[in-house]
Amino acid sequence: xxxxxxxxxxxGKAIAGNILKGGFPLTVHNRSKGAVEELAGRxxxxxxxxxxxxxxxxxxxTNLPDTPDVEQVVLGPAGIIEGGRPGLIVVDxxxxxxxxxxxxxxxxxxxxxxxxxxxxxxxxVGAREGTLTIMVGGDGEAVExxxxxxxxxxxxxxxxxxxxxxxxxxxxxxxxxxxxxVAMGELLLLAQKAGxxxxxxxxxxxxxxxxxxxxxxxxxxxxxxxRGPGFKAHMMDKDLRIVLDTARAYGMPLPSAAIHAQLFAxxxxxxxxxxxxxxxxxxxxxMAGVExxxxx
Amino acid sequence: xxxxxxxxxxxGKAIAGNILKGGFPLTVHNRSKGAVEELAGRxxxxxxxxxxxxxxxxxxxTNLPDTPDVEQVVLGPAGIIEGGRPGLIVVDxxxxxxxxxxxxxxxxxxxxxxxxxxxxxxxxVGAREGTLTIMVGGDGEAVExxxxxxxxxxxxxxxxxxxxxxxxxxxxxxxxxxxxxVAMGELLLLAQKAGxxxxxxxxxxxxxxxxxxxxxxxxxxxxxxxRGPGFKAHMMDKDLRIVLDTARAYGMPLPSAAIHAQLFAxxxxxxxxxxxxxxxxxxxxxMAGVExxxxx
Numbered sequence: 001x002x003x004x005x006x007x008x009x010x011x012g013k014a015i016a017g018n019i020l021k022g023g024f025p026l027t028v029h030n031r032s033k034g035a036v037e038e039l040a041g042r043x044x045x046x047x048x049x050x051x052x053x054x055x056x057x058x059x060x061x062t063n064l065p066d067t068p069d070v071e072q073v074v075l076g077p078a079g080i081i082e083g084g085r086p087g088l089i090v091v092d093x094x095x096x097x098x099x100x101x102x103x104x105x106x107x108x109x110x111x112x113x114x115x116x117x118x119x120x121x122x123x124x125v126g127a128r129e130g131t132l133t134i135m136v137g138g139d140g141e142a143v144e145x146x147x148x149x150x151x152x153x154x155x156x157x158x159x160x161x162x163x164x165x166x167x168x169x170x171x172x173x174x175x176x177x178x179x180x181x182v183a184m185g186e187l188l189l190l191a192q193k194a195g196x197x198x199x200x201x202x203x204x205x206x207x208x209x210x211x212x213x214x215x216x217x218x219x220x221x222x223x224x225x226x227r228g229p230g231f232k233a234h235m236m237d238k239d240l241r242i243v244l245d246t247a248r249a250y251g252m253p254l255p256s257a258a259i260h261a262q263l264f265a266x267x268x269x270x271x272x273x274x275x276x277x278x279x280x281x282x283x284x285x286x287m288a289g290v291e292x293x294x295x296x
Numbered sequence: 297x298x299x300x301x302x303x304x305x306x307x308g309k310a311i312a313g314n315i316l317k318g319g320f321p322l323t324v325h326n327r328s329k330g331a332v333e334e335l336a337g338r339x340x341x342x343x344x345x346x347x348x349x350x351x352x353x354x355x356x357x358t359n360l361p362d363t364p365d366v367e368q369v370v371l372g373p374a375g376i377i378e379g380g381r382p383g384l385i386v387v388d389x390x391x392x393x394x395x396x397x398x399x400x401x402x403x404x405x406x407x408x409x410x411x412x413x414x415x416x417x418x419x420x421v422g423a424r425e426g427t428l429t430i431m432v433g434g435d436g437e438a439v440e441x442x443x444x445x446x447x448x449x450x451x452x453x454x455x456x457x458x459x460x461x462x463x464x465x466x467x468x469x470x471x472x473x474x475x476x477x478v479a480m481g482e483l484l485l486l487a488q489k490a491g492x493x494x495x496x497x498x499x500x501x502x503x504x505x506x507x508x509x510x511x512x513x514x515x516x517x518x519x520x521x522x523r524g525p526g527f528k529a530h531m532m533d534k535d536l537r538i539v540l541d542t543a544r545a546y547g548m549p550l551p552s553a554a555i556h557a558q559l560f561a562x563x564x565x566x567x568x569x570x571x572x573x574x575x576x577x578x579x580x581x582x583m584a585g586v587e588x589x590x591x592x
Contacts, residue, residue: 133503180476183472190464205431255555
């Protein structure tokens, strides 16, 4: 199966690398050329446009920052829709609005092309190690066709339902992730302010009812003073805007997610847009007038 | 080591049972007599007052609803302090205010008795199965003395620090647990309102960055229509009041935990005080005008 990958950011480049490693012939395209050259050095073909990628592929993946980027690359001038033949399957690893995913799928269906919304979770580590969680919406037969490629990039694939369902699952995922990130920040600073060693607190609680991937992975990084991504704050901010837009569209009040969206928005205003999402503790540090102590 | 246990509620009775199973001679006391008779039938001695339990024991555990109950049972008339000899170790499994734990410890220290704050996490299941997470504050030597008993009731014991540190850790634990419970409710209802099967969404996200004990355990119960405890909403409400009181005392704003405290307070007002903490989804159901569909 000839595969294309468009959008070679932190996540996209790592995923594309695993597709190559899986033995699939790969054509890549990216606005900035560094990542293209890196993958070309490992055997990928270069393409000048999304249309060219589509012309050379049976399955084309996209991994782009936001909804308008995906619309542009798939449906815009020199986009996938211009180069693809009937039967092409487009797989979008981006996190975008579920309704936008449904609309793109409908436009591609007019040309007999399939569109799968297939956002991922598991961060940069999961992308590099090929252990992502993939949540897929769209045509079930197309999912089966692409399954061998999914197997090269993720450890778990869940078919959630019709077009858009993968994006709804991702929005749900981000509700939980944001909640955990903020709660982690609150509890670390409360412990410190109360005169208790935050590291001991994490050790005490991470095996009980509070157990989560966030507490398993992130505190150790914060205690080393590491706040770089990982998963960038401005991406979390964008995802939470999708969450709240989607919730409004379907009439679902989200009192807790709304607060978390505000805290991530504050994070961006405070100049922390390129830090990891766990660095939302920085907003709480400002509110509390204290910094998390980094042990020597 | 002769052990006493005072307060045989859902958690206390299960923990006391595991102390018996561990082979320790046990004296018990409780306001209502059903649980006392049950444990007496398994070999425990009955005592008429906390003072009598203390007189017959080297280590006395308490497990009571709230701060004033612990103060009363330890320091009040016919309390532990009246019956205990110097060298007695009092271990409190309740969740109470950290400052109250420190004050009780100081009062007992005047009588040469030790006080360990040793709240637990892991729910009724953990209590029954002896797999609780125990977080301990107080004198380190006393912790070592009690360690064999702790080993009978929990799978992990973390010494967090001086008196009160165990309660601070528990407050931190409840910040995370409340966040996960509310986020779970929000995401399940968002999925349903957006026309996506909430069970598939849980399957899709539980292995990724959203992974947590809450998502591992609670959705299956909600999908079976089970909202009983578990861990009662009014206990969560009480714990979150401790969290916010402690945060205020130490000057730590908790914007997210504060919202969760409000939602659990609403849960009580809506007549759901004796349901499980996961049933906080019921508050969101009312806000959204929809009920989580229970699959046939």
